[in-house]
Amino acid sequence: MTANQPKPLLPVVNRPIMEHVLRLLKRHGFTETVVTVQFLAALVRNYFGDGDELGMSLHYATEEVPLGTAGSVKNAADKLRDERFLVISGDALTDIDLTDMIRFHEENGALVTIGLKRVPNPLEFGIIIVDDQGRVQRFLEKPTWGQVFSDTVNTGVYIMEPEVLDEVAPGVAVDWSGDVFPKLLERGAPLYGYVASGYWEDVGTHESYLKAQADALSGRVRLDPDGFELSPGVWVAEGASVDPEAVLKGPLYIGGYAKVEAGAELREYTVLGDNVVVKEGAFLHRAVVHDNVYIGPSANLRGCVVGKNTDIMTGARIEENAIVGDECVIEAEAYVSSGVKIYPFKTIEAGAVVNTSVIWESRGQRSLFGPRGVSGLVNVEITPELCVRLASAYATTLKKGESVITSRDSSRAARAFKRAVISALNASAVNVLDLEAAALPVARFHTANGTASGGIALRTTPGDPQSVDIVFMDHNGADLSQGAQRKLERVFSRQEFRRAFPGEIAELSFSARAVEDYARELLRCIDMSGVRDAEMKVVIDCAGGTSSLVLPTLLGRVGVDVLTVNNRLDDASPTETLAERRRDLQRLAELVASSRAAFGVRFDTVGERISLVDEMGQFISEERALLVVLDLVAAERRGGRVALPVTTTRVAEQVCRFHGAQVQWTPTALDALTSAATDPDLIFAADGRGGFIVPEFAATVDGMASFLRLLGLVARTRLSLSQIDARIPRAKLLKRTVPTPWAAKGAVMRSVVEAADGYRLDTTDGVRVVEEDGGWALILPDPAEAVTHLWAEADDLDVAQALLERWARVVEQAVGP
Numbered sequence: 001m002t003a004n005q006p007k008p009l010l011p012v013v014n015r016p017i018m019e020h021v022l023r024l025l026k027r028h029g030f031t032e033t034v035v036t037v038q039f040l041a042a043l044v045r046n047y048f049g050d051g052d053e054l055g056m057s058l059h060y061a062t063e064e065v066p067l068g069t070a071g072s073v074k075n076a077a078d079k080l081r082d083e084r085f086l087v088i089s090g091d092a093l094t095d096i097d098l099t100d101m102i103r104f105h106e107e108n109g110a111l112v113t114i115g116l117k118r119v120p121n122p123l124e125f126g127i128i129i130v131d132d133q134g135r136v137q138r139f140l141e142k143p144t145w146g147q148v149f150s151d152t153v154n155t156g157v158y159i160m161e162p163e164v165l166d167e168v169a170p171g172v173a174v175d176w177s178g179d180v181f182p183k184l185l186e187r188g189a190p191l192y193g194y195v196a197s198g199y200w201e202d203v204g205t206h207e208s209y210l211k212a213q214a215d216a217l218s219g220r221v222r223l224d225p226d227g228f229e230l231s232p233g234v235w236v237a238e239g240a241s242v243d244p245e246a247v248l249k250g251p252l253y254i255g256g257y258a259k260v261e262a263g264a265e266l267r268e269y270t271v272l273g274d275n276v277v278v279k280e281g282a283f284l285h286r287a288v289v290h291d292n293v294y295i296g297p298s299a300n301l302r303g304c305v306v307g308k309n310t311d312i313m314t315g316a317r318i319e320e321n322a323i324v325g326d327e328c329v330i331e332a333e334a335y336v337s338s339g340v341k342i343y344p345f346k347t348i349e350a351g352a353v354v355n356t357s358v359i360w361e362s363r364g365q366r367s368l369f370g371p372r373g374v375s376g377l378v379n380v381e382i383t384p385e386l387c388v389r390l391a392s393a394y395a396t397t398l399k400k401g402e403s404v405i406t407s408r409d410s411s412r413a414a415r416a417f418k419r420a421v422i423s424a425l426n427a428s429a430v431n432v433l434d435l436e437a438a439a440l441p442v443a444r445f446h447t448a449n450g451t452a453s454g455g456i457a458l459r460t461t462p463g464d465p466q467s468v469d470i471v472f473m474d475h476n477g478a479d480l481s482q483g484a485q486r487k488l489e490r491v492f493s494r495q496e497f498r499r500a501f502p503g504e505i506a507e508l509s510f511s512a513r514a515v516e517d518y519a520r521e522l523l524r525c526i527d528m529s530g531v532r533d534a535e536m537k538v539v540i541d542c543a544g545g546t547s548s549l550v551l552p553t554l555l556g557r558v559g560v561d562v563l564t565v566n567n568r569l570d571d572a573s574p575t576e577t578l579a580e581r582r583r584d585l586q587r588l589a590e591l592v593a594s595s596r597a598a599f600g601v602r603f604d605t606v607g608e609r610i611s612l613v614d615e616m617g618q619f620i621s622e623e624r625a626l627l628v629v630l631d632l633v634a635a636e637r638r639g640g641r642v643a644l645p646v647t648t649t650r651v652a653e654q655v656c657r658f659h660g661a662q663v664q665w666t667p668t669a670l671d672a673l674t675s676a677a678t679d680p681d682l683i684f685a686a687d688g689r690g691g692f693i694v695p696e697f698a699a700t701v702d703g704m705a706s707f708l709r710l711l712g713l714v715a716r717t718r719l720s721l722s723q724i725d726a727r728i729p730r731a732k733l734l735k736r737t738v739p740t741p742w743a744a745k746g747a748v749m750r751s752v753v754e755a756a757d758g759y760r761l762d763t764t765d766g767v768r769v770v771e772e773d774g775g776w777a778l779i780l781p782d783p784a785e786a787v788t789h790l791w792a793e794a795d796d797l798d799v800a801q802a803l804l805e806r807w808a809r810v811v812e813q814a815v816g817p
Contacts, residue, residue, distance in 0.1 A: 001206070001209070001305065001307065001323060001325065003325060003326075003343060003344050004040070004325075004326060004344055005040060005043055005326075006037075006039050006040045006041075006043060006044055007091040007203065008021075008044065008090035008091045009043060009044065009047060010091075010203065010209065011271075011273065011290060011291075012093055012203075012209075012212050012213055012216055012223075013213065013216045013217065013223060013225055013235075013253050013271055014225075014226060014237065014253060014255045014256075014271065014272075014273055014274065015223075015226065016047065017090065017091050017092070017093055017203060017212075018044070018048070018090040018091070019048075019054070020093060020223055021088060021089070021090055021092070021093075021094070022048070022051070022054055022056060022058075023054065023223075023224060024094065024095060024096075024098070025056070025086075025088070025098070026054065026055060026056055028097075028098040028099045028102075029099070030056075030086060030098070031055065031056045031057060032056070032057045032059075033051065033056055033057070033058050033059070034058075034059045034060070034061055034076040034079045034080065035048070035058055035059070035060050035061070035090070036060075036061045036062075036063065036072040036073065036075060036076055037060055037061070037062050037063070038062065038063040038065075038066055038067075038072070041060070041062050044060075045060055059076075059079055061075045061076035061079070062075075063075055065173075066173060067171075067172070067173050067174065068173040068174045068175045068179075069156070069174075069175050069176045069177075070168045070174040070175055070176045070179065070180050071168065071169075071170075071171075071172060071173050071174040071175075073087055073165070073168070074165055074168040074169075074170055074174065075170075077165045077170075080162060080165065081162050081165070082162065083162065084105075084159065084160065084161055084162065085159075085160055085162065086098065086102075086157070086158065086159050086160075087156075087157070087158040087159075087160060087176075088156070088157045088158075089155075089156040089157070089202075091202075091203055091204075092155065092156060092200060092201065092202045092203060093199070093200070093201045093203055093212045093215075093216070093221060094155065094157070094198065094199060094200040094201070094221070095198045095199050095221050095222040095223070096115055096117075096155070096157060096196040096198040096199075096200060097196065097197070097198055098157075100194075101113060101115060101157070101159060101194045101196065102159060104134070104192070104194045105159045105192070105194070108133070108134065108135075108190065108192050109190060110159070110161075110190045110191065110192040111160070111161050111163070111164060111184065111189050111190045111191065112158060112159070112160050112161070112164055112181070112184065112189075112190075112191050112192070113158065113159040113160075113191075113192045113193070113194050114128060114136065114154060114155075114157075114158055114181075114191065114192070114193045114194065115154075115155040115156070115157030115158065115193075115194055115196055115200075116128055116130070116152040116153065116154065116155060116193045116194060116195045116196065117152065117153055117155050117195070117196050117200045118152055118153075118195065119153050127139070127152065127153055127154075128152055128153070128154055128177075128193050129152070130152070130192070130193040130195075133192075134192045134193055134194065134195075135190070135191065135192055135193075136181075136185060136191040136192060136193050138185075139177055139181060139182055139185065152193065152195060154177055155196065155200050155202075156202075157196075158176065164180070164184075167180050167183065167184065168180060198221075198222075199215065199220055199221035199222070201215065201221075206305065206321065206323055207321070209288070209305065210269075210286065210288060210303065210305065210321075213269060213271050213288050214269040214286070217233070217235075217250075217251035217252065217253060217269055217271070218251055218269075219251075225253065226238075226256070227240075227253070227254075227256075230242070230248075231248070231250065232250060233250025233251035233252070234248050234250040234251070234252055234254075235250075235251075235252070235253045235254065236253075236254045237253075237254060237255050237256040237257075237258070237274070238256050238257075239256050239257040240254045240255065240256060240257060240258045240259070240260075241257075241258070241259045241260070242254060242259075242260045243260060243261050243262040243263075243264075244262075245262030245263060246260045246261065246262060246263070246264045246265070246266070246278075247264070247265040247266070247267075248260075248266050249265075249266070249267045249268055250268065251268060251269065252266050252267070252268065252269065252270040252271065252272075253270075253271045253272065254266070254272045254276075255271075255272050255273045255274040255275070255276060255291070256274040256275070257274055257275050258272045258273070258274065258275060258276040258277070258278070259276075259277045259278065260272075260278045261277075261278060261279050261280045262280055263280035263281050264278045264279065264280060264281065264282045264283075264284075265282070265283045265284070266278070266284050267283075267284065267285040267286070268285065268286065269285075269286045270284045270285065270286065270287050270288075270289075271287075271288045271289065272284075272289050273289055273290045273291035273292070273293065273308065274291045274292070275291055275292045276289050276291070276292070276293045276294075276295065277293075277294050277295065277380070278295045279294075279295060279296050279297040279298075279299070279314075280297050280298075281297045281298040282295050282296070282297065282298060282299045282300070282301075283299070283300045283301070283302075284301045284302075285301070285302050285303070286302060286303040286320075287301035287302065287303065287304050287305075287306065287318075288304070288305045288306070289301070289305075289306045290305075290306060290307050290308040290310075290326070291308045291309070292308050292309045293306050293307075293308065293309070293310050293311070293312065294310075294311045294312065294377065294380040295312045296311075296312055296313045296314040296315070296316065296332070297314050297315070298314060298315045299312050299313070299314065299315065299316045299317070299318075300316075300317040300318070301317075301318045302318070302319055302320055303319070303320035303321055303322075304318045304319065304320065304321070304322040304323065304324065304336075305322075305323045305324070306318070306324045307323075307324055307325045307326035307327070307328065307344060308326050308327070309326055309327045310324055310325075310326065310327060310328045310329070310330070311328075311329045311330070311377075311380055311381065312324075312330045313329070313330060313331050313332040313334075313350070314332045314333070315332055315333045316330045316331070316332065316333065316334045316335075316336075316348075317334070317335045317336065318330065318336045319335075319336060319337055319338040319339075319340075320338045320339075321338055321339045322336045322337065322338060322339060322340045322341070322342070323340075323341045323342065324336065324342045325341075325342055325343045325344035325345070325346070326344040326345070327344055327345050328342055328344065328345065328346050328347065328348070329346075329347045329348070330342075330348045331347065331348060331349055331350035331351075331352075331786070332350045332351070333350055333351045334348045334349065334350060334351060334352045334353075334354070335352070335353045335354065336348065336354045337353070337354060337355045340354050340355065340356065340357050340358070341357040341358070341359070342354070342357070342358045343357075343358060343359050346358050349741055349742055349786040350739070350785065350786045350787075351739045351786065352741060352786075368485070368488075368489045368492060369480075369485045369489070369784075370783070370784035371669075371670070371783075371784060372461065372462075372469040372471065373469045373470050373471040373472060373479065374390060374469070374470040374472075375461055375467060375468070375469045375470075376467060376468070377466055377467050378413045378466055378467060378468050379413075381467075382417065382467070382468050382470070384416070384417060384420040387417045387420040387421050387424070387470070388420050388421075388423065388424040389424075389492060389495065389497070390421075390424075390470060390488075390492060391420070391421040391422075391424035391425050391428075391456065392424045392427075392428055392497035392498075393488050393491040393492040393497060394425075394454070394456065394472060394488055395424065395425050395428030395429070395430040395497075395498065396428065396491050396496065396497055396498040397484075397487055397488055397491060398430055398453050398454065399453075400428075400429035400430070400498075400500070400504060401429060401430075401431065401506070402430055402431070402452075402453040403430070403431040403432070403433055403450075403451055403452045403453060404425055404430055404431070404432055404433070404452055404453065404454050404455060404456060405432075405433050405434075405435060405443055405446050405447045405450070405452045405454075405455035405456075405473075406418055406421060406422055406425075406432055406433070406434045406435065406443075406455065406456050406457070407434070407435040407436070407437070407438040407440070407442070407443035407455070407456075407457045407458075408436070408437055408438070408457065408458045408459065409437065409440075409458070409459040409460055409545065409546055409574050409605055409606050410437055410544070410545065410546060410569040410570060410571045410574050410605070411459075411460045411465075411468070411571055411574035411575075412571055413458075413460070413468050414458035414459060414460065414468055414574070415437075415571075417458050417468060417470070418434075418456075418458050421456055421458070421470075422434060422508060425456075425506065426500075426505055426506045426507070426508060427499060427500060427505065428497065428498050428499060428500055428506075429498070429500035429504040429505070429506050430506050431506040431507050431508075431509070432506065432507070432508045432509070433446070433450070433452065433509050433510070433511055434508060434509070434510050434511075435510075435511055435514050436510065437546055437549065437569060438514060438515075438546055438549065439545075439546040439547050439549060439550050439606055439607030439608075439704065440457055440459065440471070440546070440606040440607060440608050441518070441607055441608060441698075441700070441701075441702040441703065441704055441705065442514055442515060442518045442546075442550060442607075443455055443457050443473070443477070444473060444477030444478070444698065444700045444702070445477060445517075445518045445521070445698060445702075446477075446511065446514060446517070446518070447473050447474075447475065447476075447477040448475070448476045448477035448478075448698060448699075448700070449477075449521070452475065453475050454472065454473055454474055454475055455471075455472075455473035455477065456470065456471070456472055456473070457470075457471040457473070457606075458470055458471070459471065459574075459605070459606050460574040460575040460605065461575065462575055462604060462605075463575060463576070463577060463578060463581075464575065465573065465574060465575050465577075472484075472485075472488065476674075476678075476699060476700075477698065477699075477700050478670075478671060478674035478675070478699060478700050479670050479671045479674065480671065481671045481675070482669065482671065515549060515550050515553055516553060518550065519550065519553045519554050519557070521697070522554065522697060522704065522705055522708065523554070523557055523558075523708075525694075525696050525697040526694065526696065526697060526705065526708045526709050526712065527709075527712050528558060528708065528711070528712045529712065529716065530712065530715040530716040531558060531559055531560055531711055531712055531715045532559035532560075533715070534598075534714075534715035534718075535561070536560050536561065536597075536598040536711070536714070536715060537560070537561040537562070537563070537595060537596065537597040537598060538560060538561070538562055538563075538597050538598055538599060538600065538601065538711070539562075539563045539564075539565070539588060539591045539592045539595060539597045539599075539600040539601075539613075540555075540562055540563070540564045540565070540567075540600070540601055540602075540603070540707075541564075541565050541566050541584060541587075541588045541600070541601070541602040541603065542564065542565070542566050542567045542568075542603055543566050543576065543584065543602060543603055543604060543605050544566045544568065544569065544570030544573055544574075544605065545569070545570075545574075545603060545604065545605030545606055545607060546569065546605065546606055546607055547603040547606075547607035547703065547704060548564075548566075548567040548568055548569060549569070550607065550704055551564065551567070551704065552567075554704065554708065558708070558711065560711060563591060563595055563597070565587075565588070565591070566584070574605055575605050576605070584602065585602060585611060585613065585619050586619075588600045588602055588613050589613045589617040589618065589619055590617060592613045592614075592615065592617050593615075593616065593617030594617075596615070597615065598615055598714060598720065598721075599612060599613060599614055599615055599710075599714065599720075599721050600612070600613035601613075601707050601710075603703045603704070603707075604690070604703065607702075607703045607704055608691060608701050608702065608703050609689065609690035609691045609701065609703050610625075610690055610692070610703045610706055610707060611625070611690055612625045612628070612710075612721065614720065614721035614722040614725065615720045615721060615722060616722050618722065620721065620725060622688060622689055622690050623648075623649060623688060623731060623733070624725060624728075625690065626644075626648065626652070626686045626688050626692075627649070627651060627652060627655060627725075627728045627731075628721055628724050628725050628728065629684070629686065629692060629706070629710060629713075630642065630652060630655055630656070630684055630686070631655050631659070631724055631727075631728055632710070632713040632714070632717060632724060633683055633684040633709075633713065634655060634656055634658075634659035634660075634661045634683070634684070635659050635717070636713060636716070636717070637659075637661070637683045637684075638659060638660055638661075639659075639660045639661060639683075640661055640662075640681055640682065640683035640684075641661065641662050641663075641664050641679060641681045641682050641683065642656055642661050642662065642663050642664065642682070642683060642684045642685065643663075643664045643666050643673055643676035643677060643679075643682055643684075643685040643693075644663055644664070644665060644666065644685070644686060644688070645665070645666055645667065645668045645672075645673060645687055645688060645765075646665045646666070646667065646668065646762070646764050646765050646766070646768060646778060647668055647688065647778060647780075647791055648665075648686075648688050649731035649733045649793060650731075650774070650776070650793060651728065651729050651730075651731045654729060655728060661683065661684075664676055664679075664682075665762075665764050666764070666765075667764060667765035668765050668780065669765075669783075670687065670691075670701070672765075673685055673687055673693065673701075674693065674699050674700050674701075675699075677693045677695050677699035677700075678699045679695075682695045683695065687701065690703075691703075692705075692706035692709075694706060694709050731793065732793055732794055732795065732796065732797045732799075732800045733791060733792070733793040733800070734791070734792050734793070734797075734800050734801060734804050735789065735790065735791050735804075736789075736790045736804055736808055737787050737788070737789055737790070738787065738788045738790065738808055738811045738812060738815070739786060739787055739815070740781065740786055740787055740788040740811065740815055741786055741815065742786055744814065744815050744816070745781045745788070747814050748779075748781065748788055748811050748814040748815060749766075749767065749779070749781065750814075751810055751811075751813070751814035752767050752769075752779045752807070752810055752811070752814075753767060755807075755810045756769045759771070765780060766778055766779055766780030766781065766789075767779050767780075769807070771794075771803070773794070773795070774794075774795070775792070775793060775794035775795070775799060775800065775803055776792070776793055776794075776803075777790065777791065777792040777803050777804065777806075777807045778790065778791040778792075779807055779810075779811065788811050790804060790807055790808055790811065791804075792804035792807065
């Protein structure tokens with residue numbers, strides 16, 4: 001907890017311990033204070049400044065090397081020479097009556113009065129025994145039980161006459177109770193001990209830190225909580241948002257601008273810092289949570305301390321007396337056992353069970369890029385500051401004066417973060433052409449066909465309205481290649497950002513005809529012959545996304561009867577959950593069947609991917625949709641090459657062979673598919689997740705181009721989608737995911753290769769093991785999560801299941817218990 005901050009700055013009920021001490025001093029008339037600082041002194045100075053906010057005057061005396069309890073005071077002697085002064089520790093929580101202690105000092109004519117406190121366990125403190133008048137008789141520093149002769153211990157609160165400073169040698173380490181006081185006692189100097197009746201807790205251990213929090217909430221120590229009492233014992237600071245459906249059982253404290261969602265439960269002695277977010281279903285009991293922490297849904301925290309800027313993800317569990325340092329990530333379903341210490345800047349993998357403290361070990365920063373670019377929770381993992389650094393790193397990889405296309409979906413988060421991106425690009429001497437809210441294929445088209453050197457698009461993560469994706473594009477409008485991603489990551493991690501000189505600040509401009517230019521080129525490139533003659537009707541669902549900005553321009557020139565739903569931007573629902581998607585697909589299916597349309601298509605919210613419904617009102621799965629569109633394209637083109645990821649069913653090979661086409665298998669990364677799509681012989685490419693590439697128009701995934709191409713193909717073949725689907729063999733492809741710690745992934749793949757000895761192997765992406773009968777299994781470690789994916793396919797479903805189970809056992813045995 002003090003690895004990167006001094007102990008006096010540790011918060012108790014959301015205020016640093018030292019601030020509580022300063023407020024105590026002010027209550028008793030002490031307004032001029034010298035603060036002796038050594039470890040991370042700048043942090044103390046930056047927080048308290050000159051003390052004006054507290055109505056005090058603070059001076060600082062810095063120790064170049066540790067000088068001990070007395071040496072540090074001697075170091076500030078020039079401010080203490082004139083009159084009696086008080087010495088108090090900045091890391092002990094107390095409400096001792098200092099005014100009464102001064103009275104006791106004056107009445108006894110003491111040279112030094114030592115504040116004493118009776119404690120049940122004096123072993124960790126200096127014991128002092130006094131006579132009936134309070135005069136000190138004996139000292140003993142940190143005794144054993146055999147040496148304990150009193151329960152009154154030294155609190156480190158002293159009232160001193162200025163001449164005491166003459167007893168302290170300058171510039172060397174000197175201790176009050178170990179060096180100075182015993183010498184004064186031998187000389188018979190008037191040393192007195194004042195046995196205080198108030199509260200005092202030396203916050204020297206994690207246990208005492210938690211005890212201090214509980215005592216503060218219970219009223220055992222007099223403090224001034226910042227906020228108001230919502231109900232007995234439930235303190236809430238200004239700006240905090242607590243849902244009425246949240247369960248609060250005091251005493252507890254909720255910091256400023258914290259957010260507690262419905263279904264969360266906060267129980268006794270819980271303290272939330274400022275800007276903490278507690279999601280639905282989370283449970284906290286005796287948990288102390290510092291500022292800017294995110295606590296995900298169904299997380300469980302008991303009797304623990306969580307440092308600032310830490311993210312605790314869905315379902316994570318942290319047990320009694322566990323400590324998590326600053327800026328850690330506890331991933332989903334991780335379990336941190338009782339008493340474990342997680343030092344700052346560490347990541348605990350998803351599903352990990354941590355039984356020992358994590359001090360030096362770290363999984364290391366995970367790859368910045370995931371399958372959808374840079375992704376994360378809004379204002380938790382993806383913040384405006386991160387957007388500025390990312391955009392600055394991206395701009396640094398470009399030349400000064402080059403241009404970048406920016407765009408976003410309909411969400412407010414994407415809009416806010418795009419502004420941060422634009423500012424960083426302009427400040428790095430990179431011009432920006434902003435398309436504002438635009439379908440992602442439109443942004444890719446203008447990046448590839450204009451003068452831009454790249455593009456950045458911000459979108460809500462599919463299926464997760466609380467997360468956002470930042471998509472970086474190259475000059476072809478495609479996602480950055482693996483090499484370009486690593487280059488950007490290196491610049492980002494080193495923070496070697498280029499900045500423009502004042503005269504080089506770049507320009508921001510806007511496109512007036514982005515949609516019109518895209519639509520005109522799309523209709524020029526795609527064969528739409530036969531569409532008007534077919535007199536088809538189709539149903540389109542825009543899903544409240546940016547495709548609704550483009551489709552009216554397109555459909556007016558195609559000559560097809562269209563029923564369109566959800567054709568407006570919805571910034572409140574920029575994506576849909578799985579349940580919402582199923583509901584909307586069911587509604588689309590009903591509309592197709594009732595209107596006797598040729599088919600129905602539903603776009604994702606950025607217009608990149610499509611879902612299909614046949615003329616019977618039956619939803620076509622993503623796997624079958626790939627095969628249906630492949631069959632249509634291959635039947636019309638009669639030859640050429642098709643690019644598909646290695647995870648695609650080998651039924652695709654049968655379809656291609658039937659029509660004289662060849663399959664080119666690619667890695668699963670989207671940039672590999674788009675790279676293959678630049679081949680002039682390519683007639684079709686798809687990712688198996690609703691994403692189709694129309695090579696005659698662009699080498700990137702485009703839902704609207706795919707729709708127009710499908711429209712023309714169906715019109716010319718005069719076959720319905722259900723008829724085409726019926727003539728394609730059924731796949732027996734199964735998939736499974738096995739949790740795999742990052743440290744075990746290499747061992748897993750080695751074990752797979754060893755177990756596959758004698759089989760034919762394909763290492764295009766992961767390891768594909770091919771059986772003699774043509775069945776196959778693919779083992780592929782996930783690049784962004786702590787899991788390994790497995791696929792298995794065979795002619796018989798039971799055989800495919802047995803194949804999947806066999807290789808899953810190999811992976812699980814390599815992972816170990």
